[in-house]
Amino acid sequence: MSSQPSTDAAAPARKSAPSASRGPSVPPASRRGGILLHPVFWLTLVFAGLMIAVPLHGNNVALREDLVLVAVAIILASNLNLMIGYTGYVNFGHIVFYGLGGYVGLYLATVRHWNLVLAALAAGVSVSLLALLFGVGILRLRGAYFALATIGVLVAVHSFVSNFDPFGRSEGMYVSFDSYAPLGGPMRALWITYFLVIAVMALSMILSLAIKKSKFGLGLFAIREDEGAAVVLGINARVFKAVIYSLSAFLPAVAGALMFYKNGMIDPSIAFEYMLSLEGIVMLMLGGQGTVVGAALGGGLYERLRSYLLTSPRLSNFHLVIAGGLLLLVVLFAPGGLIGWLYRLAPRAQRVIE
C-alpha cells in the first residue's frame, strides 16, 4: 500500500513538500526569523484576537457560545491534520483524546480541587502519555489497518470509561457550582474558559505551522509519501509517528478539559461521540488536508454549517446525510479541499498560505 505515494488526495500539498525541501526556494525570511515572520502566524494572532474582542464587546454571550464551538472544531481539525494531512495516517478515533482530556480535567478540577489551568495541562500531559502508549502498539500497523485500530481505540476507551468507577461509570460526572468559585463565580468562569479555549485554538494553528516548517515536519511528509523510502533515507519512522500521534493528543485533551468544565458535565456518550470524531475528518477534507489554514477554515466553516443545519427545523435530521455527501464530493472531485482549489487558481498562494 505504501509502495505508491500514499496520499494522492493531497496532490497540492505534495507539490509544496518538495519545494520546501529544496533549500533555496524556501523564502529566506521563514528561515531566519522562524515562524514568527510567517504570514500565517500573524493571521492566526489576528484571528484569535477577533474571536476574543468581538463577543467581549457588548458582552455577547450567545455569540460567544457559537464561537467557542467554532474554536473547538478548529482545534480538533488542526490536530487531526497532524496525523491525516502531515503523516498520512487516518485516525478515526481522534475524539478519544478530547473526551479523555475532559474526564481527567474534570476529575482533577472538581474532585481534587485543582486550579483549572493546572488541571487542563495535567489532562493534556497525561492523555499525551497515554496516546504514546497506544501509539507504540497500534502504530506498528500501517495504512488502513491503523485506521481500523483507531476505531478500536475509541470503542475500547469508551467501554473502559463506562465501567470505571472514579469517572462515574456510565452516569458521568458533574461540576458542582462551587467549583467555579476560584475563578470568581460562574459568569466570569465561563468567560475565562472561553479565552483559554481561544488560546488553545491559536496554539493549535501555530503548532501546525511550526511543525510544517520544521525538519520534523519534513520527515512526517516523507513518511506520508513513502514510508519505506523515508526509512531508507534515515528517518526513524517509528519514533516520528509515535511522537506526532502523542502530540496530536495534547491540545485536544486540554481543550476537552476546558470545554467539559465549561459545560458543567460529562458522560461517556458525550465525551466519545463517534460522529464528532468522524465529522473532524469531514472538516479537514473540506478545508484542505495538509495545510494549516485549510484545517482551520474547514473546521470553522463546517461547524457553522452544522449549527445552521441542526437549528433549521427542516434539515436538522439530515445533517449527517449532507456532511456525508459533502465528504464524498470532496474525496471524489476535489481531494485538495478548499485550499487545494485555491492553490490551483493561484499557484503563488502556496508561498504565503500554508
Next chain:
Amino acid sequence: MIDGLLIGSVYGLAAMGLSLIWGVMDVINLTHGAVIALGMFGMYILFTALHVNAYLLLLPIIAMGLVFGTLVYWTSVHWVIGRPQLSSLLSTFAVNMIIIGAGTAIWSTSPYNVNFSVPGFTVGLYTFTGNHMAAAAAAVIIALALELFLYRTRPGKAIRAVADNREAAELMGISSTTVLALAFAIGIALAAASGALVSTLFPFTILSGGAYQLKSFVVTVLAGLGRPLGALAAGLLLGLLEGAVTPFIAVSWIPLIEFGLFVIVLVVFPKGIFAKATA
C-alpha cells in the same frame, strides 16, 4: 456456549462480505456496518408488510443487496480504485455517514424487532432456540453457496483471478471493472443478509451495525483474506469466545476484548500486512 457458536456463524457471514471486498479490490468497506443495519430494517419492513416466513425473505434482501451494492460501487467506489487506500476509506465512510444519517432521520435510533420465532427443541438439559438454529443454518448454507460460486463457476473464478492479479486477469480477457462491481455487490449482499439474520435474533437500531462491523474486522483479520469457509470458521471461533466469557464479565467489556484481539492478531501475525511495505 452453543448459542455463541450459533451466533458466531452469523458473524462469519457478515465478515465474508467484508473479506471478499477487501481481498478482491483492496478496499476496506466502511459502509459494512451501515449495510448490515439496512439489512435489519429491510427484514423488518418486508416482514411487517408480508408476514411470511422470515427466512424466505432472505432471498429478496440478497437481491436488493446486490442492486444496492452495484449502485454504491458505481457512485462512490469505482472512482477511487487504484487510488491510495485513504481515498477509498474516506469515500466508503462518506456513504456510511449518508446511510446512517438517512436511517436516523427515518427510523430514529429507537430499537425495533422482528416478531418471528421458530420453535426450539430440548436435548437433555439444554434448549436449542429455534431462531438461533435457523439463522446458523441459513448462514452456513449461504457460506457454502458462496464457496461453490467462487470455486465452481466462471464469474466466481474470474473474481478470484482478479483478486490474485488484476493485470494478468485483464490480459486473459476478463473485464476487471465488471468483476470488481460484481464482487462489491456480493459483499454488500452478504452484509445485508447477515443483518437480516441478526434482526430475527435481537432487537436492533440503525446504529447496531457498528458492533457487527467491528466483529467483522476481527473475524476477517483472524481468518486472513481468503476462502469464505475460513471466515465462517473464524466467526464461529469469535462467537464461541464471546459465549465463553460472558458468564464471567459484563457485556460492556466485550468490545474491549474484541479490539484487543484485533490488535494482538495484527501485531503478532503481521504476515501479509507488512509484506508490501517492507519491499
